[in-house]
Amino acid sequence: MSLITYLTRIHFAERVLEDALPEAMRRLSARRPLLLADEDGLCGEGFARLEDALPPGTRAQLLPTIAAEPDRALLQSALAAYQDGGCDVIVALGGTAALTFARMLAAMPGAGAAGLPLIAVPATVAGVGLGPVHPPVPGKAIGAAVPAAILCDPTLSMAIGPERTAAHGFDALTHCIEAFLSTAYNPPADGIALEGIRRATLHLERAVADRGDLEAQRELLAVALNAGLAAQKGLGGVAALARAAEAEWGLARRHGTLNAALMRPVLTFNAPAVGDRYRRIAEAMVLPPDADVTVELARLGARLGLPDRIGALRTGTRRLSSVARKAAADPANQTNPRHATPHDYLVLLEEAF
């Protein structure tokens, strides 16, 4: 059996931030946090709540807002800020940008063998700071640390608007689907992924339609958590293509927007290699056994208002073939159920265009 590790300390409850943050810092004997947040983390009152939740007398070091596509220099300067400020923990609040940045910062070569302790606080339902990252930073690959603690507080992502919630939620659903289909052998992760698919089916539309529906939001964050836990198995072609296209077309700020349009061609391409797994996904989605999950997922994307074609979102003059090459080189491609070459990805991109 492959290595299965579950995984880190995770708090999951509404309004858990205020109680769990001081506790997590105490556990790490941390007194001097480096705080960082991205646009999503700064949306709403999350950051103020985070500052207020710090133990009294804490002197925190603050980083400027983390951009959607940080570069290596930014990581270096963040590491310098951490070290010069005498910090002893990173506390990251936000979506994919902040959490990925923080995980890479914690694993920087200059950070020491054990890495830096990180407390991840998701502020979107796109991810909780687990699973493989696709470093947006060119050059020598940087690993990503697993956070020492993750504080999942659904009330923190209530301020995100419906459009972004749709993209984030569909992204988490995509990760569950691709983790379930991935070639790695990890039965518990399969179960977690299916459960995430079920919850997403029941609550994604509700959460997008009513941004005041806290229960639906909690369920979506649970989907993101399941996706993160299951993503140990690796992801697949949709993630590979989406991340490549987002990077090439400057869409990192709209992470997840392309997934719905890419899902159908990729799943169709993978169909010969998945055994009975689409049937099991259909079960998790509470569909009749003969339902076509690729069609149903496309319909779900349409109901959520996500684009069904990627063409309209393309910017710049870069050719599709460079996106395809990047996708084939993405680690997510290695666990795609069916072996896909750059040419295969090009065909898939054209289909989705």
Added chain:
Amino acid sequence: MSTAIAVFHGAFGRVCLYSMDRRMAPHGHREGHLIFHVDGPPGQLVVDDRPWPISAGQGVAVSPWQGHFYAPITTDVPTLALVLYIRPGWFVEAARQASASMRFGRVGIEVTDHLMRLVTETAHVMLDPDMDDPLLEDRLCALTQAAFDQSWQWTERGSAFTGPNRAGRDYRIRKAVRFLQNSIGEDFELNAVAREVGLSRPHFYKLFREQVGLTPNLFLNALRMEQAIDRLAGTQSAVADIGYDLGFSSQASFSRFFISNGVVPPSAYRRCVQSVELQ
């Protein structure tokens, strides 16, 4: 005069066995608070201006930052009470359920057989100086959990959502809270704090109370009590020095403050404290 029979400090917070016959001053604290009758005549706790009995069948639960004070019904014979100050951070880890924060659904707790057994066992352990109880923490957790669950039964919101329904805090109140936290022991007027954050005195008090739960004075008292307790239990500093550092002009005024907010004099508290570090 109220006396402390035993005081245990641990990861859970504090648990105290007090013999109480004195009325206390209104106060509040960061911890969740549970008070159970152990022996003697019934007493009562005034929570948000309403009295609640502490008797053989009735305990009380006070949420963090909820104002309250003890008021004896009779002062002839003291009431023996088990008093828990539960750290929300500990409970959120120990409880293993999807409820954040220790906000109780209501104040009155019916002391069921299950609760009574837990209260009696805890009191028993605390009364016996030779008894080393490895199950203390589990028992306190069970006690808190049972009281917590009960407090949300038959309430409109039920236990589905048990986090506090806080609105976002006004930035001026946040600023004031930060100032107070960083200025304990210093000489300042709350009126000046109100001016500093840009609020009139009445508006400052009203908004602070709404958003924090306590008035600025009581909030400041709570912070001073926290520091006093930490230093009494965790350092060798002289009681008088601790009082001076917290801004009291004499040991007598510090003692009066400590008694009215924390039942017994600081020196008595220090004598009773035992640290319970469980593996």
